[in-house]
Amino acid sequence: MSDAAHTLILLRHGQSQWNEKNLFTGWVDVDLTEKGREEARRSGEMLREEGLLPDVLHTSRLRRAITTAHLALDAADRHWIDVKRDWRLNERHYGALQGKDKAQIRDEYGEEQFMAWRRGYDTPPPALEADSEWSQAQDPRYAELGSEVPATECLKDVVERLVPYWDEAIAADLRAGRTVLVTAHGNSLRALVKTLDGISDEDIAGVNIPTGIPLVYELDADLRPLTPGGRYLDPEAAAGAIAEVANQGAKH
Numbered sequence: 001m002s003d004a005a006h007t008l009i010l011l012r013h014g015q016s017q018w019n020e021k022n023l024f025t026g027w028v029d030v031d032l033t034e035k036g037r038e039e040a041r042r043s044g045e046m047l048r049e050e051g052l053l054p055d056v057l058h059t060s061r062l063r064r065a066i067t068t069a070h071l072a073l074d075a076a077d078r079h080w081i082d083v084k085r086d087w088r089l090n091e092r093h094y095g096a097l098q099g100k101d102k103a104q105i106r107d108e109y110g111e112e113q114f115m116a117w118r119r120g121y122d123t124p125p126p127a128l129e130a131d132s133e134w135s136q137a138q139d140p141r142y143a144e145l146g147s148e149v150p151a152t153e154c155l156k157d158v159v160e161r162l163v164p165y166w167d168e169a170i171a172a173d174l175r176a177g178r179t180v181l182v183t184a185h186g187n188s189l190r191a192l193v194k195t196l197d198g199i200s201d202e203d204i205a206g207v208n209i210p211t212g213i214p215l216v217y218e219l220d221a222d223l224r225p226l227t228p229g230g231r232y233l234d235p236e237a238a239a240g241a242i243a244e245v246a247n248q249g250a251k252h
């Protein structure tokens with residue numbers, strides 16, 4: 001018997017076109033690949049098989065998370081639930097690395113700098129120029145941010161924007177008795193997991209989230225995880241995919 005008071009389901013979007021090409025993505029609004037769509041549908045089937053039925057969806061403002069949620073919820077027959085979208089669930093803005101090949105950046109700057117930019121807690125990459133083709137400075141979906149649209153972020157910046165959203169939106173829905181599905185991104189979910197599990201700034205570097213596999217957190221009445229790290233619905237596939245994410249950049 002579980003003492004869970006609340007259920008939170010985290011889902012990183014399925015494989016994107018730039019995941020497939022091994023490019024830094026951040027806020028660039030790339031679509032899913034066919035494999036990513038299949039991962040999304042499968043994750044919805046897993047939710048249905050487990051009897052995990054979300055009452056409300058929170059997504060980022062990026063297509064890969066929105067489409068993943070749509071496909072997963074359709075497969076779970078929960079396509080009708082309420083939706084909240086917020087830029088604070090977006091991927092980490094990858095600054096001047098957006099659009100760049102991970103393996104090339106690793107070769108050019110070396111393993112240490114590459115990993116500091118990729119997984120260092122407070123090391124943002126250089127800022128992206130506002131006139132870059134990969135900039136979101138003029139994107140109407142972020143109009144509420146005015147001139148505050150990020151030009152780069154480190155994970156610490158993501159934690160700082162995400163925690164208020166957690167408190168005011170996600171935790172509020174959980175406390176209201178809703179099962180919450182969050183579809184988001186590798187680094188916004190790392191920020192959320194860091195907060196939930198109380199992971200240190202150093203140790204979070206070793207945490208990677210696979211695409212398209214639901215991660216379920218049973219939470220107590222104070223929204224503390226009953227099992228640290230939660231539970232992947234397909235643990236075997238998750239283990240393989242986590243290792244692949246960790247090794248990105250090592251392969252050409």
Ligand SMILES: O=C(O)[C@@H](CO)OP(=O)(O)O
Pocket residue numbers: 019023024025026027091092094118186187245248
């Ligand atoms: O490029 C990105 O936006 C992210 C997620 O795909 O990459 P990384 O895992 O290297 O932080």
